[in-house]
Amino acid sequence: MRIGMTLMRQRRSPVAKMGEFLAAVASQGFLQQALLAGLLASLGCGLIGPFVIIKRIAFLAGGIAHSVLGGMGAAVYFGFDPLLGALLAAVLAALLIGWVRLTWHTGEDTAIGALWAIGMAIGILFISRTPGYTTDLMSFLFGNILLVPARELGFMAVLDLLLLGTVGLFYRQFVAVAFDEEFARLRGVPVALFYLLLLVLVAITVVLMIQVVGLILVIALLTLPAAVAGQWTRSLAAMMLVATLLGAALTSAGLALSYAPDLPAGPVIILLAGAIYLISAVAAGIRARQLARRAALHAGVNR
Amino acid sequence: MANDRTVIDIQGLRFAYGAIPVLEDVDLTVGQGEFLGLVGPNAGGKSTLLKLILGLLEPQAGRIRVLGRPPRQARRRVGYVPQYPVFPRDFPISVEEVVLMGRFGLGWRLGGWRAADRAATARVLQEVDAADLRMRRIGTLSGGQLQRVLLARALVGAPELLILDEPTANIDQRMEGEIFDLLAELNRRLTIVVVSHDIAFISGYVSRVACLNRTLVCHATENIDGQTISDLYGEDVRQISHAHAHRHDPDATAAIAGGKDG
Secondary structure (H helix, E strand, C coil), X not given: CCCCHHHHCCCCCHHHHHHHHHXXXXXXXXXXXXXXHHHHHHHHHHHXXXXXXXXXXXXXXXXXXXXXXXXXXXXXXXXXXXXXXXXXXXXXXXXXXXXXXXXXXXXXXXXXXXXXXXXXXXXXXXXXXXXXXHHHHHHXXXXXXXXXXXXXXXXXXXXXXXXXXXXXXXXXXXXXXXXXXXXXXXXXXXXXXXXXXXXXXXXXXXXXXXHHHHHHHHHHHHHHHHHHHHHHCCCHHHHHHHHHHHHHHHHHHHHHHHHCCCCCHHHHHHHHHHHHHHHHHHHHHHHHHHHHHHHHHHHHHHC | CCCCCEEEEEEEEEEEECCEEEEEEEEEEEECCCEEEEECCCCCCHHHHHHHHCCCCCCCEEEEEECCECHHHHHHHEEEECCCCCCCCCCCCEHHHHHHHHHCCCCCCCCCCCHHHHHHHHHHHHHCCCHHXXXXXXXXXCHHHHHHHHHHHHHCCCCCXXXXXXXXXXXXXXXXXXXXXXXXXXXXXXXXXXXXXXXXXXXXXXXEEEEEECEEXXXXXXXXXXXXXXXXXXXXXXXXXXXXXXXXCCCHHHHHHHCCCC
16 A cells, blocks of 8 residues: 555645545545545444433443454454454443443443453454464554455445434434433333443444544544534534534545555544544634623623 | 322332431322422432332332322323433433423334424423424523423323422522412313422412421321421421512411312
8 A cells, every 4th residue: 555655755735635635536446445434434423423422421432442352353363354243342342331331320430441441451362362463453453444345345334224224213212312311211212222222323333433443543533523513503413414524524534634645544534533623612612602792791781 | 189089199108218218108199180289308208209109219118009000100191390400401402302202102103203293392382481492402591491391391291190390499489480370270180299398489389288208297288387397397497488579378377278179
């Protein structure tokens, strides 16, 4: 992948660089696949990210993401597809954490911390016993969007359909459980079932994003686009739409920016997301202060 | 009671959080059409009793029947207004969507809300005088507005029993009067149980008061005198000065003894 890129390491205008990137996308199949992988992952930013923000379960999502290494390590050791191992580990971790919370109503964060570290320890042990796979460790941890094979794109598309179908069918129930669990229970909504289902969807989303940014950086892609969207939208549906579009823009822009200087795409995407989040948070803060001042002035006039 | 249909029937109820007893030997019967005020000191078990009636908690001993059934089976026919809104204020959701959640439990189906659900929502928002708030984001409401919306959410499922836990704890006195006027109106078709710490205020509205401090200290149309209140609160309480400056009779004793349907 590095062949030819060193030639481009010369000072050129950003526009020229972008032109080069677009020309490369048109001619290079692997770049087209990388872009597509980013777009497939961004659906997860939009559909599940808002629930992670609203339910304040970012730490839980981080725990699921890291425990996934156990499944990936075991999969490469036994010769399976690492993504399949990741999916199994993620769903198992999600159900375990959910079960701890539903049974004991507390102690969730301890369970998350334990799974987080235990999953990684298992993964590292398996990978250390698998000859020749240590290079894969870096792409598991930080992703490698340029190396997503076509087969995995199909797998990602299936996961997207699963997310879209489940959220589409049970949108009202998910919103009710996220908004007010006690009231939802009183109205006969099976709260425990939908809570566990939501965690399983978070697990699926984590696996979807691992290809793009790796399991360590997943948490940023899962939360930041949704958090930015939440600062500027008034309904959950709008938040989902904006977060999806933002996720797509961030993965594409990150890929484009990383291409010319030959940087790893995952960290560039995350830094870009972080920068947008900071700018958005500051802007939203300023707007809130302006609105408050205007409201105070208004109240003063009316008095 | 003029009406002999029983809505809530509690016999020999006992409940404890771990080793801490909260409720002991509670017997309480609420008939159809009643407007029961449940009063008592903080930590006297009022909210716990409501949660038991709603089937959110299980008693250690005793029997609860709501609308002739165990609480869990009856809860979809009960409307509930919680004391503290437990949801995050920044939740991106409109008033209409919040009220629509009261339409769960009227049959299982997939997909979005139906036109009938939205029509029912518009109707109850009108009834609680909050129709203009329909598209407002929930986090932008004042305490009084939020309370009306939560009341609408409880009403939109067409309950037979309405349960409110300190509905006016976070709002000003004028709003408090408006909310209780609304409840008095609703009481024409609904049985209502309302928890309050403010015995003097609610006595102008309710048909009966039950005083709870671990057990039922008094109920029915029994006279509430200084002795009962000091039994209840464990100290002398200045009865009259406790009352709000309000158009309703501030004298708790007279109002309770009078009883609305007595």
